[in-house]
Amino acid sequence: MILEVLGSALLGIVLAWAAAHRLPHRLPARPLVFSTGVAGALFGDFVTHSALGPGTPLLSLLGAAIVSAASLSLLLRPAGRLRRRSIPA
Numbered sequence: 001m002i003l004e005v006l007g008s009a010l011l012g013i014v015l016a017w018a019a020a021h022r023l024p025h026r027l028p029a030r031p032l033v034f035s036t037g038v039a040g041a042l043f044g045d046f047v048t049h050s051a052l053g054p055g056t057p058l059l060s061l062l063g064a065a066i067v068s069a070a071s072l073s074l075l076l077r078p079a080g081r082l083r084r085r086s087i088p089a
Contacts, residue, residue: 004045004057008064012041015065019072026077033075040064040071 016037027033044067048060
């Protein structure tokens with residue numbers, strides 16, 4: 001169980017590093033990105049482990065990766081400026 005938690009935390013760090021490395025202009029400050037990645041991975045591991053029970057470490061890591069990636073995707077900002085045109089009334 002401890003190795004599963006450490007593995008999911010490490011997976012969250014790796015996913016956060018990859019996101020921060022690939023999309024630095026679209027993400028907020030790095031500490032927020034890394035903490036979100038780790039927290040998402042730990043939460044995903046907890047939910048998957050609670051749903052499937054013990055004995056499924058690979059599926060728990062898969063759940064951790066999915067929730068971590070989903071959490072990191074919520075931090076993304078739009079690539080360019082939003083072009084809002086006001087329509088004259």
